[in-house]
Amino acid sequence: MIGAIIFVIVFVLFVLIGLAGIHLPIGDWLIQEYIPDITLTDYASLAEGIINGVIYGIIIWFAFSIAMMIYEKMRGPKEVVVKVENKTSK
Numbered sequence: 699m700i701g702a703i704i705f706v707i708v709f710v711l712f713v714l715i716g717l718a719g720i721h722l723p724i725g726d727w728l729i730q731e732y733i734p735d736i737t738l739t740d741y742a743s744l745a746e747g748i749i750n751g752v753i754y755g756i757i758i759w760f761a762f763s764i765a766m767m768i769y770e771k772m773r774g775p776k777e778v779v780v781k782v783e784n785k786t787s788k
Contacts, residue, residue, distance in 0.1 A: 701766075705759040709751035716747020725750035 716725065725746035729736060736742050 701759050701763050704762050705755045708758045709755040712751035712754050713744075713747035716743050716750055719743055721746065722750050722754075724753050 712722070715722065725748075728749055729742060729746050733745065736745055
């Protein structure tokens with residue numbers, strides 16, 4: 699569940715960076731290579747931001763998931779205590 703929150707935060711951050719006009723490598727390259735007509739419109743920065751948000755969001759979410767998995771393995775197994783009460787019926 700926390701991985702989804704990480705993805706959404708990173709996605710929004712990169713969309714905002716794209717809207718600010720900062721050109722990051724993956725989105726800029728994909729737009730130039732595959733959708734060159736969109737560079738003539740006002741939506742180029744939005745499209746670049748969405749592409750970067752999805753790609754970098756997945757990369758960071760994946761890295762976070764691996765780090766959490768390693769952290770959980772380093773902590774060891776969790777102890778579970780089960781308390782059983784013996785009730786006798788009359």
